[in-house]
Amino acid sequence: MDVEFYRILEEKKSTVAKRWLDAIMASYPNDKSGFLMNQGDQFSNPVGYTFTTGVTGILDVIAKGEDFGESISFLEDIIRVRAVQDFTPAKAMAFIFQLKTIVREELVPEIRQNQVYIDLLEFESKIDDLALTAFDIYVKCREQIFELRTDELKRMTFSLLKKANLVSEIPVQESEQEDQK
Template sequence: MSLTDYLRQNQKAILKDWFHAVVDSYPAETAAFLKKEKDPFANPVGYSILEGLQGVFAQVVEGAEQEKITPFLDRIIRVRAVQDFTPAQAVSFVFSFKEVVRTRLEGDGRLQELAGDLRTLEAAVDQVALMAFNIYMECREKLYELRVEEVKNRTARLLERANAIWESQRKGEGSREES
């Protein structure tokens, strides 16, 4: 049996373990909610994470190209980019996939048998982590651009108000001088 076959056969359990590893990176109360609430409308973050993990899993197992993995990573990273995660924390979920798979293989006594395939999978996961970091940085750049734009807009509004006040005071002084 190849590692790909093993992963396909154990997909549900691996995804469950991986999902739990990812949500455990959140504070305990949040993690409990993300694990418990299954409704995508009541728990959009948990749903996005699970859907993204399922897509990343499927694409990595199939050896897909970056373009096919990126949309699934993007779903997870966008959420984590706006939260209080460091860059390392935001992308660490990718590496936890390796640990989940390794732990499963050890538990099933298959680690030695599939060690060569596992090294190949782990190298692919490392590449996915680099993609995740790039996505994270793009998201953070966009956030900073939006913040800068908001500061510019606030400053412009303040200047408009200041000019309006100054104009009204100037006109008020001009009308007093005429009297």
């Protein structure tokens, strides 16, 4: 990729980051008070903090022209939050594709002026790769959530059966002797 594209992206990075963060926060219709956007404290507003640091971290890496491998931890943090919320997979991942639109809208005049269309296409290809990685992370997070729910359901069921005296525990020594037979 041409260095010119990254220079332009670096110049507009704070505007792109703000717009991208606004787009993410807009997916939370119940936040009419603006709490997620206005509270920047890590402890008062961990979700807003995670999104702010994540967006900034991802854009820092991308604006340097580096592979997004370094931004994976930022991406994982955002995806973990969105995976536990009541979003469809498409809605949870949509924020990544919104970055393409935001970059196009913010950089188009400079891109046209400097003739770096090919670089924009390569950048958008990187965003597509980032989205695929994000989807993998999302699926793993959802699998963990379902495993936790299943394990909790098993524990609750066993506990209820035990309280109803419908199940008795086999002492460890007996179960070991049966296994040796």
